[in-house]
Amino acid sequence: MGVVEWRRIPTVLYPQEIIDKAFRKASKQADLVDDPDKYHRVRKQMTRMVQAAADVIDTTLLNWVDKWPSLNSLSKFDQALIDAAVGNDEYRQSLGTIHWAAERVRKISGEAQQNILRLRDIDGFHQARRHAYGRMVSILDQVSNQIIWLGEARDILRKLPAVDSAEPIIVVAGSPNVGKSALISALSTGEPEIASYPFTTKQLHLGHFEHRRRAYQIVDTPGLLDRPMGERNAIEMQAIAALEHIGDVLIFLIDASESGGTSIKEQSSLLVEVRDLVTERPIIIVHSKSDLLEETPDDAERLVSIINGQGIEELRAELIEIIGADKIEDPLKLPANWHVQEPELEPLGTPGEIRKRSEFD
Ligand SMILES: Nc1nc2c(ncn2[C@@H]2O[C@H](COP(=O)(O)OP(=O)(O)OP(=O)(O)O)[C@@H](O)[C@H]2O)c(=O)[nH]1
Ligand SMILES: [Mg+2]
Numbered sequence: 001m002g003v004v005e006w007r008r009i010p011t012v013l014y015p016q017e018i019i020d021k022a023f024r025k026a027s028k029q030a031d032l033v034d035d036p037d038k039y040h041r042v043r044k045q046m047t048r049m050v051q052a053a054a055d056v057i058d059t060t061l062l063n064w065v066d067k068w069p070s071l072n073s074l075s076k077f078d079q080a081l082i083d084a085a086v087g088n089d090e091y092r093q094s095l096g097t098i099h100w101a102a103e104r105v106r107k108i109s110g111e112a113q114q115n116i117l118r119l120r121d122i123d124g125f126h127q128a129r130r131h132a133y134g135r136m137v138s139i140l141d142q143v144s145n146q147i148i149w150l151g152e153a154r155d156i157l158r159k160l161p162a163v164d165s166a167e168p169i170i171v172v173a174g175s176p177n178v179g180k181s182a183l184i185s186a187l188s189t190g191e192p193e194i195a196s197y198p199f200t201t202k203q204l205h206l207g208h209f210e211h212r213r214r215a216y217q218i219v220d221t222p223g224l225l226d227r228p229m230g231e232r233n234a235i236e237m238q239a240i241a242a243l244e245h246i247g248d249v250l251i252f253l254i255d256a257s258e259s260g261g262t263s264i265k266e267q268s269s270l271l272v273e274v275r276d277l278v279t280e281r282p283i284i285i286v287h288s289k290s291d292l293l294e295e296t297p298d299d300a301e302r303l304v305s306i307i308n309g310q311g312i313e314e315l316r317a318e319l320i321e322i323i324g325a326d327k328i329e330d331p332l333k334l335p336a337n338w339h340v341q342e343p344e345l346e347p348l349g350t351p352g353e354i355r356k357r358s359e360f361d
Contacts, residue, residue, distance in 0.1 A: 004078055006158045009067050012151035013060065015144040019137055022056035042122050046129040047113050054109030057136060061102035064150060065095050075165035080242035084235050085160060085198030086153040094146040094153070101143040108135045161195035161206045163217055168323045169246055172220045173274055174253035175267050177260030179288035179306065180220040181205045183253060186306045187218055187316055199236050200224060211320050219246070229273050243278060248323045250274070250283045251315075256300065257292035282322055286315060 013021070026049040033048060035041035071079055071088055082088060112132035116125055140147070163169055172180045181204075184192050188207030195204050200223030207218045224240055232240070243250075252274060254267050275283060287293070290303035290310050302318075304311035 004069055004074060004157075004160075004162060006154070006160060006162065009154055009158075010063060012064065012147065012154055014151070015140045015147050018057055018060055018147075019140060021060070022053040022136070023133070025056050026050070026053040028052075039122060042125050043116060043119075046125040047116050049129050050109050050112045050116070050132045053133065053136060054105050057105045057140070058102045058109075061098050061105075065099045065102070068095055068150075076245035077163065077165060077242050080238060080245055081160055081198065082157065084238040084242065085156050090149060091153065094149045097143050097146045098150065101139050104139045105136050108132055108139070156198060159196045160198065161193070161204060161219055163206065163219060163246065164215070165246075167215045167217055168248045170216060170218045170249050170251060170319055170323075171243060171247040172218060172251045172253060173225055173243070174221075174288075175255070175260060175262035175270055176223070176226050178253045178255035178262070178267070179260070180222065180253055182306045183251070183286075183288065183304065184218045184220055186304075186309075186312050192218075197222075197224060209316065216319065216323070225270055225274070228269075240277060244280075247281055249319060250278050250281050251319075252283055252285050253288050254285060255288050256297045257289045259289060259292055284318070284322070286311075 029048045029052040030045040033041055033045045035044060068091075071082065071091060074082070079088060082091060109132065112128050115128045119125060119128060172183060174180055181192075184205045184207040187209060189209050190207075192205040192207035195206055196202075197204055202222035204222050205218075205220050208215050209218075210216070221243065224236070224243070229237075229240075252271055254264070254271070255262070256264060258264060271285070284302070286302045286304055287297060287300040288304055289307075290296075291305040291307040293303075296303065302311055302315060304315055306312070
């Protein structure tokens with residue numbers, strides 16, 4: 001499971017554009033036919049037109065089906081994001097229908113070519129070609145909704161964050177304006193990428209740093225946790241559920257200066273909600289904007305500031321340590337918390353019984 005390169009997915013043409021492209025190519029192919037005998041020439045031309053048009057349609061459609069990743073091959077996080085963004089059922093169904101259309105068009109072409117072979121008059125050749133074209137257009141009409149869906153989905157999916165689930169991921173959560181994006185910039189080498197979640201108009205940041213050849217990715221959650229869970233719609237819940245599936249560590253950022261506009265009390269209750277949601281990853285609590293704090297809050301274990309750099313390198317070191325400790329160094333060694341069950345052995349019986357049994361073998 002690597003990173004989904006939505007940006008590499010080819011543009012989706014409109015159904016009419018596919019048809020135009022196919023028929024244009026087919027006419028060019030017909031022009032290339034060179035036979036002094038009209039009967040044979042037209043027969044060859046019509047055969048080539050049908051073949052060429054079907055080839056264009058069929059390869060265009062199958063190329064899409066091919067380039068779009070199969071949902072099952074994706075990380076749970078990507079699946080959850082795609083579900084929230086465009087719907088996994090629609091995704092599967094659209095690709096399936098388009099695959100069906102490609103097969104139909106290929107079949108129509110085969111049938112028409114057979115037909116032309118059997119016919120004995122020039123008018124018949126023309127008619128067979130026209131008939132095949134009509135059937136191809138009708139197939140594309142039938143799947144035009146799916147094709148249009150695919151084009152729109154591509155535009156949405158291209159903006160999703162491209163995280164590589166094979167590399168460590170750090171998620172930064174917290175109330176609005178607490179400094180999530182600023183922290184990601186401070187931890188990142190280079191400018192963070194700008195992406196979006198499908199359910200908020202806010203731009204999210206995806207940064208990374210490297211340590212011992214591993215790329216640590218850091219992604220934030222703008223606009224995802226701005227409201228209490230009870231007030232959310234289904235799509236937003238899905239998005240938040242995606243958080244469950246992502247990341248090795250979650251940083252929960254608290255702005256004790258309250259300069260972001262959310263009271264400490266509200267921030268604490270958000271933390272309780274996040275703890276409920278993210279049960280299988282370590283959550284580390286970090287107090288941001290330490291430069292603005294007049295006194296250190298009692299419960300502040302980690303203080304960071306992007307203004308004077310306080311705590312940033314310490315935080316990075318801690319993240320590396322937490323994630324590194326998770327890694328299984330010896331591939332044969334199981335993690336400490338794994339329960340190894342002794343196999344239940346059948347009683348072997350006495351040596352005498354065993355000997356008797358083996359005599360029958
Ligand atoms: N003084 C000070 N200001 C900070 C610090 N970190 C962030 N800020 C400021 O706080 C404001 C919000 O920072 P962002 O990084 O945009 O916060 P955010 O959590 O990403 O906000 P949303 O994405 O809108 O939820 C900005 O004006 C930052 O400049 C800090 O360490 N010290
Ligand atoms: Mg932000």
